[in-house]
Amino acid sequence: xxxxxxxxxxxxxxxxxxxxxxxxxxxxxxxxxxxxxxxxxxxxxxxxxxxxxxxxxxxxxxxxxxxxxxxxxxxxxxxxxxxxxxxxxxxxxxxxxxxxxxxxxxxxxxxxxxxxxxxxxxxxxxxxxxxxxxxxxxxxxxxxxxxxxxxxxxxxxxxxxxxxxxxxxxxxxxxxxxxxxxxxxxxxxxxxxxxxxxxxxxxxxxxxxxxxxxxxxxxxxxxxxxxxxxxxxxxxxxxxxxxxxxxxxxxxxxxxxxxxxxxxxxxxxxxxxxxxxxxxxxxxxxxxxxxxxxxx
Amino acid sequence: xxxxxxxxxxxxxxxxxxxxxxxxxxxxxxxxxxxxxxxxxxxxxxxxxxxxxxxxxxxxxxxxxxxxxxxxxxxxxxxxxxxxxxxxxxxxxxxxxxxxxxxxxxxxxxxxxxxxxxxxxxxxxxxxxxxxxxxxxxxxxxxxxxxxxxxxxxxxxxxxxxxxxxxxxxxxxxxxxxxxxxxxxxxxxxxxxxxxxxxxxxxxxxxxxxxxxxxxxxxxxxxxxxxxxxxxxxxxxxxxxxxxxxxxxxxxxxxxxxxxxxxxxxxxxxxxxxxxxxxxxx
Numbered sequence: 001x002x003x004x005x006x007x008x009x010x011x012x013x014x015x016x017x018x019x020x021x022x023x024x025x026x027x028x029x030x031x032x033x034x035x036x037x038x039x040x041x042x043x044x045x046x047x048x049x050x051x052x053x054x055x056x057x058x059x060x061x062x063x064x065x066x067x068x069x070x071x072x073x074x075x076x077x078x079x080x081x082x083x084x085x086x087x088x089x090x091x092x093x094x095x096x097x098x099x100x101x102x103x104x105x106x107x108x109x110x111x112x113x114x115x116x117x118x119x120x121x122x123x124x125x126x127x128x129x130x131x132x133x134x135x136x137x138x139x140x141x142x143x144x145x146x147x148x149x150x151x152x153x154x155x156x157x158x159x160x161x162x163x164x165x166x167x168x169x170x171x172x173x174x175x176x177x178x179x180x181x182x183x184x185x186x187x188x189x190x191x192x193x194x195x196x197x198x199x200x201x202x203x204x205x206x207x208x209x210x211x212x213x214x215x216x217x218x219x220x221x222x223x224x225x226x227x228x229x230x231x232x233x234x235x236x237x238x239x240x241x242x243x244x245x246x247x248x249x250x251x252x253x254x255x256x257x258x259x260x261x262x263x264x265x266x267x268x269x270x271x272x273x274x275x276x277x278x279x280x281x282x283x284x285x286x287x288x289x290x291x292x293x294x295x296x
Numbered sequence: 297x298x299x300x301x302x303x304x305x306x307x308x309x310x311x312x313x314x315x316x317x318x319x320x321x322x323x324x325x326x327x328x329x330x331x332x333x334x335x336x337x338x339x340x341x342x343x344x345x346x347x348x349x350x351x352x353x354x355x356x357x358x359x360x361x362x363x364x365x366x367x368x369x370x371x372x373x374x375x376x377x378x379x380x381x382x383x384x385x386x387x388x389x390x391x392x393x394x395x396x397x398x399x400x401x402x403x404x405x406x407x408x409x410x411x412x413x414x415x416x417x418x419x420x421x422x423x424x425x426x427x428x429x430x431x432x433x434x435x436x437x438x439x440x441x442x443x444x445x446x447x448x449x450x451x452x453x454x455x456x457x458x459x460x461x462x463x464x465x466x467x468x469x470x471x472x473x474x475x476x477x478x479x480x481x482x483x484x485x486x487x488x489x490x491x492x493x494x495x496x497x498x499x500x501x502x503x504x505x506x507x508x509x510x511x512x513x514x515x516x517x518x519x520x521x522x523x524x525x526x527x528x529x530x531x532x533x534x535x536x537x538x539x540x541x542x543x544x545x546x547x548x549x550x551x552x553x554x555x556x557x558x559x560x561x562x563x564x565x566x567x568x569x570x571x572x573x574x575x576x577x578x
Contacts, residue, residue, distance in 0.1 A: 009471075009475075009480075009481045014398075014481060015399075015407070016404070018398035019394070019410055021394065021395075022391045022395040022456065023410065023414075025448065026414060026451045028448075030417045030420050033431075034420045034424075036431070037425045037427070037428050090315070094311070097308040097315075100304060102305070109566075111319065111320060112315070112316060113562055113566065113569075113570075114319060114563075115319055117510075117559040117561065117562040118510070118555055119528045119554070120510065121528050122528060122531065122554055125531065126322035126323065126325075126551070130322060130325055137325070137341040137342045171319060172319070173573075176570055229423045232423060233510075236513075237535075251423045254423070258426055264427065267427055268428075271424050271426065272424075274424040278424060
């Protein structure tokens with residue numbers, strides 16, 4: 001451990017004082033509520049809140065065997081995969097192109113990073129303005145072309161709309177990372193391949209793409225976390241989980257069951273399941289980061 | 297020999313321009329809509345050039361008050377959002393730079409325990425503990441207050457980890473030299489550590505400002521009163537497809553006003569932002 005040889009200050013009391021603000025906030029707003037969530041997930045309360053009883057893993061069993069929960073799990077997986085895939089593929093294409101051009105790199109980057117600053121919920125609304133059937137210009141064009149477009153009634157179309165908005169917002173983030181990743185690939189490698197007669201497409205798939213793997217993997221994790229959690233605003237603002245339950249993601253369901261329908265035990269059990277998912281994703285992310293620190 | 301391919305470069309430019317059109321079009325379209333009258337918006341297709349109602353719409357939304365959100369003007373929502381974004385950015389930076397300083401430059405019992413306590417909060421985002429957190433906030437009487445909107449979001453493992461990572465690259469000789477010269481912990485922090493951290497702080501400020509500005513679930517839970525909410529939540533409340541009386545021209549204006557300030561921050565501070573984002577892995 002390199003850190004044990006660090007030069008430090010000998011104070012006994014000061015470090016606690018420095019840590020106090022963060023620890024206080026963490027304890028009150030993170031640990032206390034999280035422990036409450038775990039506690040409630042093993043209790044069952046009657047609808048009037050008059051009595052509670054311990055039910056062990058009962059809530060979890062109910063939640064997992066609930067058809068609505070399975071549906072929302074499927075929705076989340078489809079939504080996340082589609083969002084991550086589209087956002088990353090478009091960003092990679094644009095980053096490769098930006099790596100090629102000589103003039104205007106800075107301008108392209110400036111114009112490309114706008115959506116990063118847009119709140120997910122607003123990204124959803126922007127797309128809704130374009131595509132809602134009553135006043136959206138693009139919806140009007142789609143309908144004029146004879147296609148029956150109504151994302152407020154058709155579940156698949158609603159999914160297309162929220163995925164588009166979610167992916168659109170994430171393009172800038174992925175673009176910046178892919179550009180940085182491409183810049184770190186030694187030009188000599190690519191030139192050597194070119195001299196050996198490898199065409200542009202072949203160079204990309206055999207050299208550039210494999211060398212980008214760490215960036216791609218990192219972005220895959222980040223995009224999955226984004227699609228799981230940060231897109232709550234898009235779902236809430238654009239579809240409200242509907243039509244039917246076609247776009248009800250796991251996070252939206254926790255909110256809806258707990259906050260709107262007030263089914264506390266089930267909502268808490270769902271929170272705990274989400275916590276386990278986050279822990280898994282974070283662990284994967286840090287394993288990767290750790291590796292990069294050592295060999296990077 | 298690879299670079300010298302004008303046709304390939306031309307194709308690259310065309311693809312980039314198409315990409316930028318996709319990225320910019322939804323924002324441009326909303327801006328155009330925000331300068332048109334309600335009647336024009338309700339009859340698609342919309343003209344692709346700005347209309348003549350710019351001043352009318354913007355002053356109505358900013359200073360007239362919007363009926364659907366209880367007559368609160370968008371100026372009030374903007375003020376709330378600026379307060380929230382600034383408080384979260386500054387608060388997070390101060391709190392996490394202090395705790396990272398404690399963890400890296402001091403040795404004390406429980407150091408690693410505290411580090412892990414902070415680290416684990418990464419795994420407890422608001423989304424996984426919505427109801428109990430809401431209950432804590434109600435018990436503490438923090439609903440509809442700026443404290444409630446900002447304080448709980450100030451503890452951040454990411455910012456602490458980032459500062460820790462950076463502090464560990466500072467050579468021990470520097471600390472030694474400072475101590476030999478008689479500088480105490482506070483002097484060292486103020487005169488050496490802070491100036492060295494300037495770039496990191498700038499980068500983090502942009503990222504956290506955007507984080508605060510774009511919050512959704514938190515202000516949704518923490519505010520009931522329309523005059524205490526943020527512009528993003530206010531916007532959501534203004535929209536209804538069920539009712540015919542949604543004032544779409546004001547919605548478009550609010551949308552643009554909600555987008556422009558964070559875009560300005562990102563674009564103007566681009567240099568630090570991009571470096572901070574990519575180098576620190578968020």
